[in-house]
Amino acid sequence: MTEENVERADALFHALADRTRRDILRRVLVRELSVSALAAEYDMSFAAVQKHVAVLERAGLVTKRRVGREQLASGDVATVRSVAAMLAELEEIWRGRVARIDALLAFDPEQED
Template identity: 75%
Template sequence: MFHALSDRTRRDILRRVLAGEHSVSTLAAKYDMSFAAVQKHVAVLERAGLLTKRRQGREQLAAGDVEAVRSVASMLTDFESIWRGRIDAMDALPAQPPTTDME
């Protein structure tokens, strides 16, 4: 998931499909890159489970998976809590009295 979200274009595509279902060709028209390049970005997001695709006639429609995005947000919140705890522990170290080897 983090690899999928590491690219600005993929984050933008995800933002668009979370707002509503879009055809891949409509998405591709918004970017200064080839249709094939946008398809690859969509495929990365799909493999990560952040969006789903379905066929409607000749079009492929992409929709964001809100639950998957909530899962990522929850995971990031957990990581933030862990790191904040570690930073707080490091901040507390200078406040402790120094120890000597003779004690």
């Protein structure tokens, strides 16, 4: 992995590490919502929700656009898919290791010719 890819993965997983940010992402993947509409769903200040949205935006998981005085947020499906691809790659590595362990456990040195 290049340094740029490592930093991107760090930003993505940092953004997804927080429960509130994951919930915000789920909501904006379903439909575009204003930051104020999002803030109304949480027991925290508007500024706190705005900061969560900013973290998601920096990671590329959310895009914002201004319509009048409102900031509308929507989820970026392509970026979510890239996270899924990263996780699939890690799972493949893990499955390969498990397969090698299984082969070692099944090896019987007495059957070797």
